[in-house]
Amino acid sequence: xxxxxxxxxxxxxxxxxxxxxxxxxxxxxxxxxxxxxxxxxxxxxxxxxxxxxxxxxxxxxxxxxxxxxxxxxxxxxxxxxxxxxxxxxxxxxxxxxxxxxxxxxxxxxxxxxxxxxxxxxxxxxxxxxxxxxxxxxxxxxxxxxxxxxxxxxxxxxxxxxxxxxxxxxxxxxxxxxxxxxxxxxxxxxxxxxxxxxxxxxxxxxxxxxxxxxxxxxxxxxxxxxxxxxxxx
Numbered sequence: 511x512x513x514x515x516x517x518x519x520x521x522x523x524x525x526x527x528x529x530x531x532x533x534x535x536x537x538x539x540x541x542x543x544x545x546x547x548x549x550x551x552x553x554x555x556x557x558x559x560x561x562x563x564x565x566x567x568x569x570x571x572x573x574x575x576x577x578x579x580x581x582x583x584x585x586x587x588x589x590x591x592x593x594x595x596x597x598x599x600x601x602x603x604x605x606x607x608x609x610x611x612x613x614x615x616x617x618x619x620x621x622x623x624x625x626x627x628x629x630x631x632x633x634x635x636x637x638x639x640x641x642x643x644x645x646x647x648x649x650x651x652x653x654x655x656x657x658x659x660x661x662x663x664x665x666x667x668x669x670x671x672x673x674x675x676x677x678x679x680x681x682x683x684x685x686x687x688x689x690x691x692x693x694x695x696x697x698x699x700x701x702x703x704x705x706x707x708x709x710x711x712x713x714x715x716x717x718x719x720x721x722x723x724x725x726x727x728x729x730x731x732x733x734x735x736x737x738x739x740x741x742x
Contacts (some may be wrong), residue, residue, distance in 0.1 A: 573695045596609045596719060597628045603726050615734050619727060620742055622704055630682040634742055635675075636692065636699035636731075654700055662718035665711040668704065676702045686711040692726040693732035701727055 534540055541547065600624045609615045616634070623632045635654075654672075659666065668676075668687045677684045684704035688711050692699040701724060705711060 537604050548567070576725065585709075592716070592719070595626065599719060599723060602626060603723075605703055606726060609730065609735060612734055612736050612740055615730065616736065616742055623701075624698045627688075627703050627705070628709075629703045631677045631680045631684060631702075631704040632742075633680065633702050633704070634675050634699065634727075634736075635694070635702070636694065636697045636736065636738075636741055657689060657691065657700060659689050663688055663717040663724060665689075665715045665720075666713040667708070667719065671706070676700070677704050682685075682706070686718055688715075688717075690720050692724060694735065696732075 548697070602618070602659070605618055606615070611617055619634060620632045625630065637654075665688045666686060668684055673684050673687070682704065683706050684706040685706055687702050687704040690701040690703075692701050703711075
């Protein structure tokens with residue numbers, strides 16, 4: 511017995527069927543020009559409900575093709591999103607280049623990144639990294655001691671403790687974040703972009719744009735240094 515769901519029946523229309531049949535007879539190359547139509551066709555087997563091996567293979571190939579179409583559509587959407595974000599960040603970087611005032615710099619980084627990434631919170635934490643393991647460190651420095659040695663940004667879920675350290679003062683709930691290493695003169699730190707969406711930032715995201723952003727911000731902080739009261 512066939513386990514395939516019943517196809518929705520289409521009312522017979524002899525006139526329409528004749529037109530379609532005549533068209534296909536007059537254009538025998540139609541399915542060569544439109545293989546997608548051929549793939550979508552359901553041709554009944556002469557033996558009734560029995561399913562031949564070839565038919566089963568065709569069904570499997572159809573499912574694989576549909577899956578690849580969805581995957582391609584997803585990749586195209588991601589590429590367009592990446593291109594749009596790259597363009598917007600380029601505009602933000604041009605503004606950063608011109609900033610000479612620390613307060614304006616903080617405002618531009620915080621509000622600009624929150625807007626461009628559709629994020630719930632953006633925070634910049636700079637701290638002195640102890641030169642030796644024996645030198646005491648504050649909790650924030652200790653929590654991110656390993657991170658400041660990273661070469662690339664880190665994306666993904668954020669544990670509750672680090673989330674509170676970074677975003678607790680903002681009063682926002684953050685599930686995922688992009689953490690960007692910052693290196694200014696005599697200081698290291700983290701530029702964090704947080705989102706309440708658990709799918710917004712994930713570990714397999716590319717970090718090229720974030721890494722470049724970190725380099726720009728680090729360079730700008732060397733030219734326009736912030737005092738501790740201006741960290742956000």
